[in-house]
Amino acid sequence: MSDSPAIPHGAQVEADSAHHEHPSYQRHHFVTFEQQADTTNFAMWLFLLTEIMFFGGLFTAYLIMRNWYYPAFVAASHQLNIGWGTANTAVLITSSFTMAMGVWCAETRRKAGLVLCLGLTFILGLAFLGIKSIEYHEKWEKHHIPGLHYSIKSFVDPASDPEVYKSYPQDTGLQLDMANKTELYFFLYFAMTGMHALHMIIGIAILGFMIFRARAGAYTTGHVTFVENFGLYWHFVDIIWIFLFPLLYLISRHQ
Amino acid sequence: MSEQNLHPAQQDQTEHHIVSPIIYIAVGAALLVLTATTVGVSFIDLGIFNPIVALAIAVIKAVLVVLFFMHVKYSTKLTKLTVIAGVFVFLGLISMTMADYISRAWGRW
Amino acid sequence: MSAATIVVLPDQSTARIPKMNFITRENGLLSWLLTGDHKRIATLYLISITFFFFIGGALAGLIRLELLTPQTDLVAADTYNKLFTMHGVIMIFFFLVPSVPATLGNFLIPMMVGAKDLALPKVNLLSWYLYIIAGIMAIYTMAAGGVDTGWTFTTPLSTHYLNTHVISTGLAIFVAGFSSIFTGLNFIVTIHKMRCPGMTWFRLPLFVWSNYAASILMVLGTPVLAITLVLIVLERTVGIGVFDPAKGGDPLLFQHLFWFYSHPAVYIMILPGMGVISEVVSTFSRKRVFGYTAVAFSSVAIAVFGFFVWAHHMFIMGISNYAVLVFSLLTMLVAVPSAIKIFNWAFTLYKGSITFETPMLYAFGFMGLFTIGGMTGVFLGASGTDIHLTETYFIVAHFHFVMVGGMLMAFLAGIHFWWPKWTGRMYPEKISQLAAVVTFIGFNLTFFPQFILGTLGMPRRYAAYPPEFQILNVFSTAGATILGIGYLLPVLYLTWSLKYGAIAGNNPWQATGLEWQTQSPPLTENFLEIPIMDHEAYDYEWLERMQQKEVASVG
Numbered sequence: 001m002s003d004s005p006a007i008p009h010g011a012q013v014e015a016d017s018a019h020h021e022h023p024s025y026q027r028h029h030f031v032t033f034e035q036q037a038d039t040t041n042f043a044m045w046l047f048l049l050t051e052i053m054f055f056g057g058l059f060t061a062y063l064i065m066r067n068w069y070y071p072a073f074v075a076a077s078h079q080l081n082i083g084w085g086t087a088n089t090a091v092l093i094t095s096s097f098t099m100a101m102g103v104w105c106a107e108t109r110r111k112a113g114l115v116l117c118l119g120l121t122f123i124l125g126l127a128f129l130g131i132k133s134i135e136y137h138e139k140w141e142k143h144h145i146p147g148l149h150y151s152i153k154s155f156v157d158p159a160s161d162p163e164v165y166k167s168y169p170q171d172t173g174l175q176l177d178m179a180n181k182t183e184l185y186f187f188l189y190f191a192m193t194g195m196h197a198l199h200m201i202i203g204i205a206i207l208g209f210m211i212f213r214a215r216a217g218a219y220t221t222g223h224v225t226f227v228e229n230f231g232l233y234w235h236f237v238d239i240i241w242i243f244l245f246p247l248l249y250l251i252s253r254h255q
Numbered sequence: 256m257s258e259q260n261l262h263p264a265q266q267d268q269t270e271h272h273i274v275s276p277i278i279y280i281a282v283g284a285a286l287l288v289l290t291a292t293t294v295g296v297s298f299i300d301l302g303i304f305n306p307i308v309a310l311a312i313a314v315i316k317a318v319l320v321v322l323f324f325m326h327v328k329y330s331t332k333l334t335k336l337t338v339i340a341g342v343f344v345f346l347g348l349i350s351m352t353m354a355d356y357i358s359r360a361w362g363r364w
Numbered sequence: 365m366s367a368a369t370i371v372v373l374p375d376q377s378t379a380r381i382p383k384m385n386f387i388t389r390e391n392g393l394l395s396w397l398l399t400g401d402h403k404r405i406a407t408l409y410l411i412s413i414t415f416f417f418f419i420g421g422a423l424a425g426l427i428r429l430e431l432l433t434p435q436t437d438l439v440a441a442d443t444y445n446k447l448f449t450m451h452g453v454i455m456i457f458f459f460l461v462p463s464v465p466a467t468l469g470n471f472l473i474p475m476m477v478g479a480k481d482l483a484l485p486k487v488n489l490l491s492w493y494l495y496i497i498a499g500i501m502a503i504y505t506m507a508a509g510g511v512d513t514g515w516t517f518t519t520p521l522s523t524h525y526l527n528t529h530v531i532s533t534g535l536a537i538f539v540a541g542f543s544s545i546f547t548g549l550n551f552i553v554t555i556h557k558m559r560c561p562g563m564t565w566f567r568l569p570l571f572v573w574s575n576y577a578a579s580i581l582m583v584l585g586t587p588v589l590a591i592t593l594v595l596i597v598l599e600r601t602v603g604i605g606v607f608d609p610a611k612g613g614d615p616l617l618f619q620h621l622f623w624f625y626s627h628p629a630v631y632i633m634i635l636p637g638m639g640v641i642s643e644v645v646s647t648f649s650r651k652r653v654f655g656y657t658a659v660a661f662s663s664v665a666i667a668v669f670g671f672f673v674w675a676h677h678m679f680i681m682g683i684s685n686y687a688v689l690v691f692s693l694l695t696m697l698v699a700v701p702s703a704i705k706i707f708n709w710a711f712t713l714y715k716g717s718i719t720f721e722t723p724m725l726y727a728f729g730f731m732g733l734f735t736i737g738g739m740t741g742v743f744l745g746a747s748g749t750d751i752h753l754t755e756t757y758f759i760v761a762h763f764h765f766v767m768v769g770g771m772l773m774a775f776l777a778g779i780h781f782w783w784p785k786w787t788g789r790m791y792p793e794k795i796s797q798l799a800a801v802v803t804f805i806g807f808n809l810t811f812f813p814q815f816i817l818g819t820l821g822m823p824r825r826y827a828a829y830p831p832e833f834q835i836l837n838v839f840s841t842a843g844a845t846i847l848g849i850g851y852l853l854p855v856l857y858l859t860w861s862l863k864y865g866a867i868a869g870n871n872p873w874q875a876t877g878l879e880w881q882t883q884s885p886p887l888t889e890n891f892l893e894i895p896i897m898d899h900e901a902y903d904y905e906w907l908e909r910m911q912q913k914e915v916a917s918v919g
Contacts, residue, residue: 029482041334043487054591064356067357090287100274104279147604184605243313246310246313247310254297341584348588
């Protein structure tokens with residue numbers, strides 16, 4: 001009595017033939033490869049939902065603090081280098097483009113194209129992290145890292161920082177307690193961009209692995225799901241930055 | 256394999272739709288243009304509309320990435336529903352928390 | 365109690381456990397530790413959560429022992445704080461949240477949808493390893509001295525005023541959270557994409573619907589807890605100030621983010637239990653669940669509404685009056701779908717052929733105790749009463765009624781109901797019925813006095829209390845002792861049944877559902893061929909027709 005009695009006999013023959021036809025990369029609990037691809041794609045989307053909610057907590061904290069301490073946020077945002085920020089945004093968008101092209105190469109079985117696109121995405125990802133580390137280093141030099149010799153001097157007395165003073169000559173300096181709130185801004189800056197950078201690092205590591213496998217032809221024989229699903233992850237990390245950039249860098253630049 | 260036609264999961268054929276590189280180039284260019292726009296607009300004083308415009312442009316960029324780079328435009332209804340559900344809960348978290356903070360200033364009643 | 369029973373066992377003199385099943389398929393420790401088989405992973409989870417349950421239970425015993433006397437005499441106040449904190453952390457994150465989903469859900473959902481495994485078997489195994497790692501971190505924390513903030517980690521106490529192991533506990537819960545997320549993710553994907561031909565959404569067992577709703581909560585809510593714990597760790601290490609008023613932060617921000625997960629968490633805990641009750645009530649009334657669609661949709665409604673009521677844990681904490689109003693109203697609304705379920709189960713019982721095997725006893729216990737617990741939840745949802753009752757023993761009684769009287773009873777109902785399918789053997793009926801009754805009596809004696817204590821004003825989380833409250837506390841501790849016995853008995857007789865229990869055969873309960881049409885214990889691949897679902901859920905006429913067609917054979 002171990003057979004399920006619900007199977008009509010007609011389906012038996014077809015089920016057998018289905019079993020023999022499945023590709024080597026299809027797992028045994030799936031009936032068809034399409035089901036497997038569909039399933040893993042959906043699973044990746046659900047994982048991205050968890051990532052949306054994970055960053056959601058940080059965005060909530062940011063919105064509240066920005067509402068409460070707007071002048072501090074303005075002054076602190078002015079101290080971020082908009083050139084680097086814009087460059088990073090362009091780098092990440094381009095890397096999203098190269099990633100999308102990589103998926104297309106995998107789908108159309110262009111192995112060389114795939115390796116090239118993945119490689120470009122990898123390099124652009126590293127470029128993003130490189131620019132980020134330049135920015136972080138700048139913050140370290142200016143003593144704007146919360147908890148590590150944080151200094152509010154350039155907020156209380158803008159003239160003491162000639163670089164910023166040149167761009168924003170009308171900045172009159174903040175009152176002491178509002179100046180102290182810039183530390184909150186920078187905490188959120190490091191938390192949000194740091195969490196984003198962590199996701200980039202993980203993505204780049206996986207990209208490295210993928211380039212290695214792509215050169216062996218693993219993704220250009222019809223089994224494109226890994227590349228596709230990684231592409232979803234990479235685009236998602238891009239979307240997070242698309243929101244981080246205006247929220248952190250573009251606060252009231254017209255003043 | 257008619258057994259497969261009965262399968263509830265086999266209702267869509269859209270994963271085979273391959274998006275053309277032309278679309279990717281167009282979307283990529285649009286994203287770069289929008290980035291330049293948002294930076295440029297931030298230097299213009301629009302008063303209260305500065306953050307609104309900045310967020311609106313960011314939303315447009317995100318929608319472009321989701322629809323085209325992430326293939327949601329060519330995906331199943333389930334995928335679209337999943338994205339909407341995620342955004343909905345995210346907005347619920349932010350709006351209801353913000354509602355508390357904003358309404359604190361309104362006084363007792 | 366009626367002697368009538370629906371149990372039909374094969375002839376014990378000739379019955380055997382099937383030689384090839386998921387337990388015998390492979391041997392050796394590694395075949396268990398590296399398995400992808402959802403049934404083996406479910407077994408691993410069952411052993412793990414039972415272990416943590418008894419640790420949490422021991423802590424509860426110590427709490428009740430301390431509360432026998434009004435003075436802080438058994439343990440110091442700081443130690444008492446550690447006891448209730450670790451009791452809460454372990455019971456919630458290491459027992460209740462994974463209880464039904466990770467054990468029964470993992471075991472049953474692929475079979476119930478007609479699949480050979482969950483969609484992502486390796487992710488399933490990863491989920492168990494994350495649980496074990498988190499468990500080890502939690503045990504380390506206890507050994508190293510524990511944490512005394514309360515399981516709610518309220519700021520600024522947890523970030524600025526205590527020197528205990530907040531960080532390691534926070535990280536343990538972080539890891540356990542990801543275990544939960546991956547389980548939920550796996551379920552959602554499986555239920556959407558792996559249903560067999562003919563298995564439409566409305567032919568699924570209601571157990572699947574409940575776990576689906578709980579999985580949505582796991583996937584969308586738990587990440588917020590994760591980021592909140594990260595912020596706590598950063599606040600304690602770097603001193604960022606986001607929860608520190610002196611630096612411009614807001615302690616209430618922590619509570620918003622914490623409860624955004626922790627309220628849906630209670631629905632994560634109860635919904636799978638409600639799924640079990642649907643199955644048990646139907647089987648032991650020999651009737652389809654009344655209002656299938658209503659029960660299915662109410663599960664999803666609880667999940668959706670459950671996301672928007674979290675601030676009812678914060679009525680007295682300083683949120684605005686307008687927020688109090690809105691959240692109070694929404695809390696009233698979220699009670700409605702739960703009530704719909706209770707009504708539907710009651711109507712299922714009406715004119716059914718009811719028998720009182722152990723799972724049904726637990727189910728009756730659930731329906732009564734969950735109703736009381738849920739109703740007191742509505743009392744607390746009204747902000748006027750909440751102001752007086754919050755942070756008292758009324759709250760403690762409320763959540764223990766729903767979680768222990770509700771969820772834990774449902775878990776035990778499920779374990780007993782599916783034990784024959786899992787192990788191929790029946791548990792001993794008489795002693796299990798006795799254990800169920802002992803549990804029910806012990807539970808009421810433990811927690812009902814706590815409602816009274818709360819109304820009289822005894823605060824929660826205090827090691828000492830005014831002497832006039834002693835008599836009720838003594839009742840409560842006496843009840844806890846009886847309850848402990850009631851929980852110990854199943855461990856003993858279920859273990860006994862593994863060797864000496866009657867052979868169960870495929871379907872001792874004459875239940876509908878695809879899992880009952882396979883052998884007990886099931887094959888590793890569940891089905892030799894993917895089944896085709898051609899009948900509605902809870903179709904007892906279909907079952908009768910199948911049995912008439914079958915030729916009786918040796919098991």
